[in-house]
Amino acid sequence: MKSRHTLRLLVLAYIALLIGAPLFLVFQRAFADGWSAFVAAITTPETLSSIRLTVVVAFLVTPLNLVFGIAVSHAIVRHPSRFTKLMNSIIDVPLAISPIVIGLMLELAYAPNGWFGSQLAAVGWQVMFSWPGIALASAVVSLPLVVREIVPILTELGTSQEATAETLGASPWQVFRTITLPNIGSAALYGGTLTFARVIGEYGAVLIVSGNVALHTQTLTLNIAENFENYMPQQGFAGAALLAIFSIVVMIALAGIRRRERNFHGH
Amino acid sequence: MPAGERLSGSPRTGRHKVTMTSSLRRHSLTATYLSLLVAIPLLALCTHALAGGPSQLWRSVTQPEGLRAIGLTLGCAALATLINVVMGLCIAWVLTRDNFTGKALLNSVIDLPFALPTVVAGVTFMTLYGPMSPLHVSLAGTWMGIVIALLFVTLPFCVRTIQPVLETMTWTAEEASLSLGARSSYTFFKITLPVLLPSVVTGAGLAFARAVGEFGSVVFISGNRPFHTEVASSYIFMLTQSQNFDAAASVSLILMLIALVTMTLMSFISRRIVGGVRR
Helix, strand or coil: CHHHHHHHHHHHHHHHHHHHHHHHHHHHHHCCCHHHHHHHHHCCHHHHHHHHHHHHHHHHHHHHHHHHHHHHHHHHHHCCCHHHHHHHHHHHHHHHCCHHHHHHHHHHHHCCCCCCHHHHHHCCCCCCCCHHHHHHHHHHHCHHHHHHHHHHHHHHHCCHHHHHHHHCCCCHHHHHHHHHHHHHHHHHHHHHHHHHHHHHHCCHHHHHHHCCCCCCCCCHHHHHHHHHHCCCHHHHHHHHHHHHHHHHHHHHHHHHHHHHHHHHCCC | CCHHHHCCCCCCCCCCCCCHHHHHHHCHHHHHHHHHHHHHHHHHHHHHHCCCHHHHHHHHHCCHHHHHHHHHHHHHHHHHHHHHHHHHHHHHHHHHHCCCCCHHHHHHHCCHHHHCCHHHHHHHHHHHCCCCCCCCCCCCCCHHHHHHHHHHHHHHHHHHHHHHHHHHCCCHHHHHHHHCCCCHHHHHHHHHHHHHHHHHHHHHHHHHHHHHHCCCCCHHHHCCCCCCCCCHHHHHHHHHHCCCHHHHHHHHHHHHHHHHHHHHHHHHHHHHHHHHHHC
16 A cells, blocks of 8 residues: 555645646746735736737637537538538647647738738738737637537437427427537537637737737737746736636636536436 | 438448538538638648748758757657656546545646646746746756646646546456456556556647647747757747748648647557457
């Protein structure tokens, strides 16, 4: 039994150094000069504007990716074809590549000197280096999250309930709304929460496409990085602590959704 | 839509019913979304990477600075993956087989690297292990700093793939082995590990792919010194900032290929192991 204790200690020490110490440090530094200093640090015009932009983008991207995520999952599971199989592999691309590469490929396609830059400029749309670019990059990095949650549930659910409703004369939309949607609700909520959190925390992809201009196209993560680079670590840690609190809330919410899901499906 | 079409099993069996074009027409809206977000940008990247032909691609990728960055990235990613595979096994074991107060907290803390934005991890590691370190260990600007950041971001992959398998495993075979006089280390390597191996390999593949592309958590502590601590994603970022798009696209393409090959290889190995166990 001695080896069991050694292993437990080893694991606890590893987690303490790798996860515990950084987490402790963020809060210690952010609140070193008290609560009012923390509030002052996150209410500077630059940081406040970056928080606003980040939240707006997250509320824009999450519903969009949720709706398309459900549509794509439905297509992949319920209408299997070579084409939906292709969709299935395309969905996973953002998981396998660096956020920096995602930012680069969006710039190559939509920047003023990119593939569609001149066409977009002709209709007066500046996508890159402005908020639509930030939303686009956020949508790409979080694209697989909803689909990966819903596809297994939809597969497991099978088609018997839907087919029954159909033979009883329900329209496709009725079938979807009354049978499919309630069954994938928890998974969609889980995937939507993951998406929201990912958009709030994205850094690499947004760094390339945003232009990173304070008060205009700077998200909270970019603002934190800039404060560090400009030797204002206190300022940066306040923002970092805010994001850390947000992550912990997200983790608690995700655990809650999982528990509810387990109760819903029984045992 | 006819019920028969919905129920027509796998793509292979239903091919004569659902053609590529009819499927495209039905899903045109979702297809447009996916094209705008992923397919078109990906195509733009590949076009830029191959714009100057294979020789230009080769030249971009074999620039000494780029080669060094790719080598450093692969080395650090491999080391971090290896360490976390071992630690992931230990953590998963403690979480399923051990019992102590605070275990539930330990279990939930494992997911933090997934949830915490990379930039927060980056600046924190810079402070914790940087020149002003409260622990008095300065790893900033060294490859060890890069490995620490990668250990943090890849840990959940290594724990969460192994843990469910260990949970469903029963003690019976291990108990039999131990009661027949086998040493506990022998029992672990001969009985426990073979069952866990497919999930270990899967976790390692995911962790490695993530580590190869990692940027936010690494960029602060690494210091980005060319030829020393510049990782591949930082190198691509630097090329992008200097408007050197074709070279940036070339290095990106190679990085993507490396991740793709790793994932394919890992799933192949993991399937082979499963096949071996069944036989």
